[in-house]
Amino acid sequence: MATDVRPLSPATTPAETPETVESSVSVASQWQLMWWKFRKHRLAMLGGIVTIFIYLVAIFAEFLAPFPPDAFSARHTYAPPQPLHLFERTPEGLRFKPHVNGYKVEIDPVALRRTFVVDEEAKHYVRLFAKGAPYKLLGLFETDIHLIGPEDPDAPMYLMGADRLGRDVFSRLIYGTRISMSIGLVGVAISFVLGILLGGISGFYGGAIDNLIQRVIEFIRSIPTIPLWMGLAAALPADWSPLRVYFGITIILSFIGWTGLARVVRGRFLSLRTEDFVLAARLDGSSELRTIWKHMVPSFFSHIIASLTLAIPGMILAETSLSFLGLGLRPPIVSWGVLMQEAQNIRSVATAPWLLIPGLAVVVAVLALNFLGDGLRDAADPYNR
Structure with a gap:
């Protein structure tokens, strides 16, 4: 007598039956139960990802910061943030060329003080894995490679502006x-x-x-x-x-x-x-x-x-x-x-x-x-x- 053998449908697979789920929970360790419940908490998962990211920034601070924290420029005190533009418009079309615009210095006729204005014509190109100030990665390896930095070491690049001494707020x-x-x-x-x-x-x-x-x-x-x-x-x-x-x-x-x-x-x-x-x-x-x-x-x-x-x-x-x-x-x-x-x-x-x-x-x-x-x-x- 022939036996009709049919595959289990997805709704009745052994891995998804209530008996299997109950048995897996009964033998799970406390840490496994904690993890199963923790990953259902969406805000907690988001908080964990953000926390890990912040601590990674802390570990690799020298590599991620474009400049040392004490580097200053007296010509750029209180310079405003420079937006980072990823693409440049050329006659051939858009191309990936990260850059920031330069500054123009103007005198406020009312307050009679110097102000910085973004100069759309001046462009300072930015590159990934740029060379900059030397440092020790993780306190062990001598290197001068930074995640981001200007191609011209003398070009201003203040992604989050500068403070009263002309230091880069982003790096600090x-x-x-x-x-x-x-x-x-x-x-x-x-x-x-x-x-x-x-x-x-x-x-x-x-x-x-x-x-x-x-x-x-x-x-x-x-x-x-x-x-x-x-x-x-x-x-x-x-x-x-x-x-x-x-x-x-x-x-x-x-x-x-x-x-x-x-x-x-x-x-x-x-x-x-x-x-x-x-x-x-x-x-x-x-x-x-x-x-x-x-x-x-x-x-x-x-x-x-x-x-x-x-x-x-x-x-x-x-x-x-x-x-x-x-x-x-x-x-x-x-x-x-x-x-x-x-x-x-x-x-x-x-x-x-x-x-x-x-x-x-x-x-x-x-x-x-x-x-x-x-x-x-x-x-x-x-x-x-």
Whole structure:
């Protein structure tokens, strides 16, 4: 008797049947469940892509920036942005020839001051992988190749305008990305260690140790944040090198930012210390420190990652605020907060509104990290519908 064998239709393929899906979910790890839920969060995915892009810019800042951050031209102070034109019209038609237009200097008859006007006839050609100032790529390889730059080294090219010293705002914005984004990572890393260590000790032991640590947390959190930042940052010696100031600001932000994570860790430890797996670890001879780091912390590590991701924007905003007020990072260090010092008065903003572009970079970075943190926080509990 012949048997009629027919292929399964797409609706009934084994990979798509409810039984197969249920079985794959039942054997999936927690990280797989987190990823499946995270990728459904569109804003979080977008925030993750933007965050990765920003950190790639920070890593390859020397290659992406057309000029060094301290390169200046006294003839182009407050020069306006030059739009980058990708195509040039020729008698044969359009051809790909990136260029920017030059400047003409005119005198304002009312204010009697020099102003720059775009000269449509003057063209300065731009090329990819152009030669420029030498640098060390990733701190290892000597090279002078930049992603974009003018063919004529003496030609002006200010894609985002120039500041009061004739420095390229676009190049300084790229270099500032490294400092502003790294200070968030370094600060959160220190807060991570302090928050888990002190919060874990508080929740694991309880009693007098718990009361002492909680009173310290409450005291720190009761002090207004901005005056506390300003007071501690102003205590840094004025003769410190830029590197010392950088680490000083990072440590100050870390010692203030660990309290929120410590509260979360304490609450989790209070509920976990009586669980069976913790008692089993202690009966097996595991030390208290090993029990905390090897058994208790991994049980809610996904929540910690989400909390840390949401803490990075706070660190970035804190550094930007202190640097903007002149109490944080100082020149010659280039950060977004230092760049925004150029836009502290109405006259500068009215003359050169492009000096506010670093503020836009701060907004984009903070929003991207917040979206990413929200997605991670939702994905940290993959069973929650």
